[in-house]
Amino acid sequence: MTRQIIVGNWKMNGLSRDSQELVKAITSGLPANSADVVVCPPFTQLGLLTEALKPTPVKLGAQDCHQEVSGAHTGDISAPMLADLGVSYVILGHSERRQEHGELDETVREKAMAAAKAGLTPIVCIGETEDQRETGEHFDALGWQIKGSLPDGFNGILAYEPIWAIGTGLAATTDQIAETMKFLREELVRQFGEAGKVIKILYGGSVNAGNAATILPIPEVAGALVGGASLKADAFLSIVSAASAA
Template identity: 70%
Template sequence: MSRQMIVGNWKMNGTRQAAQALVASLVDRLPQGSADVVICPPFTQLAPVADKLAASPIGLGAQDCHQAVSGAYTGDVSAAMLADLGVGHVILGHSERRQGHAELDETVREKAVAAIRAGLVPVICIGETAEQRDAGQHEDVLGWQIEGSLPEGFGGVVAYEPIWAIGSGRAATEEQIAQTMAFLRAELIRQFGETGKAVKILYGGSVNAGNAPSILSIPEVAGALVGGASLDADAFLSIVGAASAS
């Protein structure tokens, strides 16, 4: 298994004090030579966290960006602004944005193009609802999301996050993850040819210290996108410790 990546998505959590304490703990305790780690604080904490990460191998990520470079977009942040702060990765198309902000595949793709132009690595989220899985439509849905959200020649990271597994405490089973990962790899190769082989596929949805070792040992799982457990240094570092570092 090759070197894995653990991405912590803090979502809308993190006051100045809490963010500083969490990042200090991660920086101090991250084992040498660990798997790749990226933390994604809310916009308000990016600059202070960037300062704390300056001499650390932990990467900094954001949770969204706008598709335009600059302009009259009140409340938005562009990829170039993120790059300017030292951000290296950006989560795009999270289901909480697709559903909460009616974000479409096409918008996610435009954001990914903007992110790549600014030198960021997009982490593009895809995933089916419980109803879609129950109806056996999940592969169709995931195929459409890949087709609609990933720009041509995409070589970044995809996070498979079944929506029903997010924040529910009910991760997908190993069998479901293994089957879906195999499908996603085949679909990426079908749609993108050779470049589809290079895309890293993470799993996200109720990953915790207990289930991380088994989830991270599933073939094709290149790492994890961690929500709730990324807010707890002990839990997050256990997950990092379960990831392959070689």
């Protein structure tokens, strides 16, 4: 059985001391035969944590990258820059980026291509709104996001995060997750053929220590993209333990 992967998205949280203490607590508390673990701190902490994580099995991820290698893009960071720092993964197309920065599927697709070219594993996020879920349009929305956001030959990770569950404390029900995961796998195979059978799919959206053991064993769930709970070592380690046992 392939090991699950737990990705901690710290979002815009953590100063240097906070980040070092959190990483120390996480790395020292990992269970035996742990699931794969990735932490994605803010850009300002990447260089600092590269050294801290070197002797540990925990991998370093970033929360975004620009689609260009270099150029006049004030405030942006390219995929090669991240790779140069020792970053292994990068989250792309998170709903907060799509909503707050106007990112389109096409932009996410270009970023995923840039990340892969730089040797990073892209974690591409998709998800439906509450209105799309209530009107039964959620599968159409997800299908279009897969088609628009994932480049040909995609060999990264897909993260399903229902937008209405992010940061709200409202995780999707197990039936909703199972039904959606089944659809996503079928859609990946439809669009990518045999390669679509092995693309890992993570669930995200208010995953916490209390519901991880219920969510992670659901068929096709290969792990979780964790937000708020990744900022508390005990909660994050509980999720890692649940993934290790799934």
